[in-house]
């Protein structure tokens with residue numbers, strides 16, 4: 001009897017999930033489609049551009065510095081022989097973004113990747129820096145999506161299209177030194193959950209990617225000013241190369257996954273913070289239902305470790 005229900009219950013649950021998960025699974029094609037990447041001139045965005053181009057996409061890049069854009073264009077030409085379009089604009093300037101998006105033409109796969117990060121305790125951080133992160137990471141993402149959406153909706157082929165947002169693991173859990181950054185990245189999730197309901201009827205599929213520390217030019221700069229505790233706590237998740245993150249991101253986008261983790265810790269975080277986010281895969285849904293309780297416990301152990309690290313750091317500081 002016990003044995004029977006131990007086998008029967010999971011099967012019933014799997015069956016139930018198979019019927020109820022929404023939105024339905026989808027495949028987003030990349031080949032011969034227009035992939036538009038903001039922040040595509042450096043780091044994760046540039047790695048994504050290389051990979052999308054090599055998979056046969058028509059790629060457009062948007063960033064501020066024309067110099068860096070030209071270098072990116074040249075490096076993609078060298079590696080794949082393909083030509084990408086570049087647009088110099090600041091995501092904080094809606095008119096400039098709208099002009100770039102209209103010049104680029106209808107987008108099939110929009111990757112909202114631009115981002116800035118200046119870690120610092122709220123107490124020490126200036127409001128100008130806080131506003132900078134919110135404006136570029138959150139408001140800038142609204143500008144890009146709002147500018148691109150009308151043409152995306154009107155696309156002729158009606159094939160599944162994608163809007164993806166590059167968040168961060170600091171967009172799943174608040175970390176010391178990231179009050180403004182985490183707020184900007186947590187905001188993207190709310191945007192994405194609501195947006196998915198609004199654009200599902202247009203066959204547009206939303207993904208949010210959550211990378212850990214990633215070896216990029218931006219990360220190198222961040223490390224010059226990163227508080228010691230930020231470094232210690234963020235070290236709970238392993239770091240990755242931009243190419244690896246880009247590969248995870250592109251695979252996640254192609255499978256239309258709403259939540260896209262990048263490493264093992266990311267998979268744990270995704271389950272622990274699943275909340276009410278959509279899930280297309282009944283297998284993933286099964287794993288979530290089965291393990292969310294245990295992962296809450298694991299999460300509490302991480303918090304225990306983090307608060308201990310913070311306590312020890314203060315104790316050591318007071319001694320010297």
Ligand SMILES: NC(=O)C1=CN([C@@H]2O[C@H](COP(=O)(O)OP(=O)(O)OC[C@H]3O[C@@H](n4cnc5c(N)ncnc54)[C@H](OP(=O)(O)O)[C@@H]3O)[C@@H](O)[C@H]2O)C=CC1
Nearest residue numbers: 039041042043044063064065090091115168213214216218
């Ligand atoms: N590296 C990491 O450790 C992690 C990064 N992420 C996220 O991944 C994304 C990419 O990061 P990463 O590759 O490291 O960053 P980089 O600093 O290497 O590159 C950032 C890109 O965004 C562009 N950009 C910055 N500000 C603006 C703006 N106002 N308007 C338009 N474009 C802008 C930059 O070009 P330009 O300066 O010329 O405008 C550049 O192309 C970010 O959203 C970041 O938060 C998430 C987790 C970890």
Ligand SMILES: CCCCCCCCCCCCCCCC(=O)[C@@H](N)CO
Nearest residue numbers: 117168169170213234236237265272299
């Ligand atoms: C349930 C168990 C979960 C266990 C895993 C917890 C690990 C959390 C680590 C968070 C790391 C945040 C890195 C932010 C990187 C980033 O965005 C900056 N480099 C700026 O770009």
